[in-house]
Amino acid sequence: MIIVCGGIKGGSGKTTVATNLAVMRAAEGYDVLLVDADDQETATDFTIQRNLRTNDQAGYTSTKLTDDAVRTQVKRFSNKYSDIIIDTGGRDTRSQRSALVVADALLVPFLPRSFDVWTVEKVAQLVGEVRAVNERLKTYFFLNRADASGQDNADAVEILRDIEGIEFIDVVIGSRKAFGKAASLGLGVTEYKPQDAKACDEITSLYRYVFSF
Amino acid sequence: MAAVTRKPKRDSQEGNNPVESDEAVIKAVVDKGGSVAKSSAQVEVDRQAVQVVNLRVPVEILNEIDSLRKERRIKTPRHTWLLEAIEEKIEREHSL
Numbered sequence: 001m002i003i004v005c006g007g008i009k010g011g012s013g014k015t016t017v018a019t020n021l022a023v024m025r026a027a028e029g030y031d032v033l034l035v036d037a038d039d040q041e042t043a044t045d046f047t048i049q050r051n052l053r054t055n056d057q058a059g060y061t062s063t064k065l066t067d068d069a070v071r072t073q074v075k076r077f078s079n080k081y082s083d084i085i086i087d088t089g090g091r092d093t094r095s096q097r098s099a100l101v102v103a104d105a106l107l108v109p110f111l112p113r114s115f116d117v118w119t120v121e122k123v124a125q126l127v128g129e130v131r132a133v134n135e136r137l138k139t140y141f142f143l144n145r146a147d148a149s150g151q152d153n154a155d156a157v158e159i160l161r162d163i164e165g166i167e168f169i170d171v172v173i174g175s176r177k178a179f180g181k182a183a184s185l186g187l188g189v190t191e192y193k194p195q196d197a198k199a200c201d202e203i204t205s206l207y208r209y210v211f212s213f
Numbered sequence: 214m215a216a217v218t219r220k221p222k223r224d225s226q227e228g229n230n231p232v233e234s235d236e237a238v239i240k241a242v243v244d245k246g247g248s249v250a251k252s253s254a255q256v257e258v259d260r261q262a263v264q265v266v267n268l269r270v271p272v273e274i275l276n277e278i279d280s281l282r283k284e285r286r287i288k289t290p291r292h293t294w295l296l297e298a299i300e301e302k303i304e305r306e307h308s309l
Binding site: 067068071091092093094095096097098101115129130132133177 | 235238239240242243244245246247248262304
């Protein structure tokens, strides 16, 4: 399966989701390729840190691709890996579009903030354009870095559910420090000790949903 | 066994493989995306979302921050380090 963690808003947690899914999928024995298609190269930094920590036993293969190479190389790699997870930057770039042209699924995390949910229509438009050449692309929205309390989560969900042709995943990932702490060590949140049970449950729910597509 | 059944679903990938799509159309879709460098529109959006604050920091503290940054395996800009510190402080205050 080729999965893109994308969207057009920065800071929504795409890299955190992409790296955690890659770590978890690899831990289950699948041959995973993590593609960093974001010019910030954070997923690559994560893998460098992970390799340092694990003696080059990250568990998955990582590569950095941009622009049209995302499409051509991912297509080439698709027979060699059971799953390819592509992390894209928070903008509508050629790299992201290249990824979407060959992807099976687009995962778009949203923060429960107006500036974030205001990008919903532009993401839907982008998906519409890509579907003209890749009809099998499925798109999933979900709430990430959600608030512990308050009305903002519910308000954002109401907007995210309302987009035609895009599925809303009823999995809410909270704003939890464990994700950042784990990432700084090159670990997935499920590997981090002391374990944050809620963070683990949330990312596991997303993982199960994603890989049951 | 029922004599009348639902019409079988077609394979969603049937006929939709990008390899078979017109290369020029694919390229047109891809080329609508921006390049890696920020567009002027994005710079404008960033300008609206971020406010510059002139922070006066004692040199001693800055030196300490820089030495902590150097200890990190992954190079962290001073700006990023300060933002991390601010976020941690906000989170602590909220949890009180």
